[in-house]
Each structure stands twice: as C-alpha cells, then as structure tokens.
Amino acid sequence: METLHRLNIGVHVLFGTLALLVGLVPLLTAKGNTAHQRFGRWFIGLTTVVLATAVLGLAVFNFRPFLTVIVLLSVYQAYSGFRALRTRSTGPTLSDGLFSGVFLLGGLAFLALLPHIQLVWSPVVMYSTLGTLITMTIYDLSRFSWQQQWRRGAWLYEHIWKMTSAYAALLSAFTGTVLAAYKPYSQFMPSLLCSGLALAFMFSAYRKRRHLVRLLA
Numbered sequence: 001m002e003t004l005h006r007l008n009i010g011v012h013v014l015f016g017t018l019a020l021l022v023g024l025v026p027l028l029t030a031k032g033n034t035a036h037q038r039f040g041r042w043f044i045g046l047t048t049v050v051l052a053t054a055v056l057g058l059a060v061f062n063f064r065p066f067l068t069v070i071v072l073l074s075v076y077q078a079y080s081g082f083r084a085l086r087t088r089s090t091g092p093t094l095s096d097g098l099f100s101g102v103f104l105l106g107g108l109a110f111l112a113l114l115p116h117i118q119l120v121w122s123p124v125v126m127y128s129t130l131g132t133l134i135t136m137t138i139y140d141l142s143r144f145s146w147q148q149q150w151r152r153g154a155w156l157y158e159h160i161w162k163m164t165s166a167y168a169a170l171l172s173a174f175t176g177t178v179l180a181a182y183k184p185y186s187q188f189m190p191s192l193l194c195s196g197l198a199l200a201f202m203f204s205a206y207r208k209r210r211h212l213v214r215l216l217a
Contacts, residue, residue, distance in 0.1 A: 005057070012053035016170060019046035023167045027197075031160075031205070040163070044082050047166065051075045067173060069110060069126060073133045074169035076103045080140060081162030088155040091147035092140065104137035125176075125187045129169075136162075153209060160201045168194030 025039035054071040083096055111130050114123075143150050150158075171190040179186035 008053050008057050012050060012057065015046050015049040015053065016174065019043055019050055019170055020167070020174060022046060023170070027164065027167060031201070040082070043163075043167075044078055047075060047078045047170070050170070067177075069129045069133070070169055070173040070176075072103065072106065072110075073129055073136075074166050074173070076133060077136065077162040077169065078166035080136070081159050081166060084155045084159040084162065088151060088159075091151055092143050097141060097144065100137045100140040104134060104141070107133040107137065125184055128188075132165075156205055156209075157202045160205060161198050164194050164198035164201065165191075 022039050023043045026036045026043060029036050029039075051071055051074075054067060079099070080096075083092070083099075087093060087096065107130055111127075111134070114126060114130070168191045171194065172187055175190055176183060176187040
C-alpha cells in the first residue's frame with residue numbers, strides 16, 4: 001500500500017508540474033491561435049489526471065481537506081472554462097447544468113463539514129476558496145436565464161476568467177505546499193496575481209471587440 005501511495009504521489013506531482021508548464025502557453029500566447037488551442041486541451045487533460053490522483057490519494061491513502069478544496073475549484077473552473085468555449089454558439093446544455101449542480105452540492109457539503117475538520121491551511125483561504133467555487137456554480141446555473149446575452153460575448157470573458165483562475169488554483173496548491181513556511185501568502189498571492197492578469201486579458205478582449213464593432217459599423 002505504501003508503494004502505491006508513493007507512486008500515486010509521484011504521478012500527481014509529475015502531472016501537476018506538467019500542467020503548470022503547459023498552462024503557461026495558452027496563458028501567454030495570442031488567444032485563439034493553434035498553439036493556444038492545442039496546449040489548452042493538453043492543460044485540461046493534465047488537470048484531469050491531477051484530479052484523479054488527488055481523489056485517489058484523498059479517498060484511499062491520506063485525506064487532506066485543503067488540497068481537496070483547491071483541486072475541486074481548479075478542475076471545475078478548467079472544465080467549465082473549456083465548455084464556455086465549446087458552447088459559445090448554443091449556450092450551456094443540460095449536462096453543463098448537472099455538472100454545476102454536482103459541484104455546488106459538493107461545495108455546500110464541504111462548507112458544512114469545515115467546522116468539524118482540522119484545518120492545516122488558513123481558514124480564510126479555505127472559506128474563500130469554497131466561496132469562490134459556490135459562487136461560480138451559482139453563476140453558471142444562472143446562465144440558463146440569460147443565454148442570448150451570454151452568447152453575444154459574455155462567454156469570452158468567462159472563458160478567460162475561468163481558465164486563468166484554474167491555473168491560479170493549481171499554482172496556489174503548489175506554492176502553498178512547497179512554500180509552507182510562507183503561509184498564508186504562498187496560498188493566496190498566486191490567485192491575486194492571476195486575477196489581475198485575467199482582468200487585463202478581459203479588458204484587452206473588450207477593447208478588441210469594441211474596435212471590431214466600430215469597423216463594422
């Protein structure tokens with residue numbers, strides 16, 4: 001069992017590191033080009049393996065609630081951000097709604113359990129991460145009531161925010177674990193920095209759309 005545990009940790013660390021490296025390409029290259037799309041899909045695949053090994057480790061070997069929350073948020077935002085791109089012309093589907101509902105219930109259940117769990121990370125980090133997950137799922141469920149507006153352009157900003165935030169969550173898990181002596185700053189600083197980067201990307205996309213509208217007017 002110990003050998004399997006070490007193997008699982010090795011795979012988790014390897015694919016997590018690869019996800020962080022691969023994720024830099026869609027993060028920093030021109031949005032929409034071939035490299036952006038290809039590396040974005042690879043990032044999703046690597047993140048899925050990170051989730052699978054995390055779930056296996058948490059359920060079978062060593063339950064660590066702080067990593068569970070981070071992994072839940074990262075995977076949800078990565079998949080949801082990917083789906084925003086895939087459903088930009090049709091709007092969210094029933095499967096998207098079910099996916100959001102499952103993660104919403106999971107987030108609420110974890111929130112109810114937190115007072116009874118010994119927290120290794122700062123409670124502020126834990127509650128804010130869960131709050132972000134719950135808020136995001138509620139937002140995603142609300143899209144069914146304003147699909148037309150969402151298809152007109154909100155999907156793009158959502159895709160940018162979620163994919164950048166997914167990368168931030170993985171980075172926070174990495175720095176929070178490796179740089180444990182600098183907690184809580186090593187836990188939330190990556191999220192703050194990536195949030196600023198996401199806002200810059202969204203503003204740039206907004207300016208390009210405005211410019212295109214003026215040219216077509």
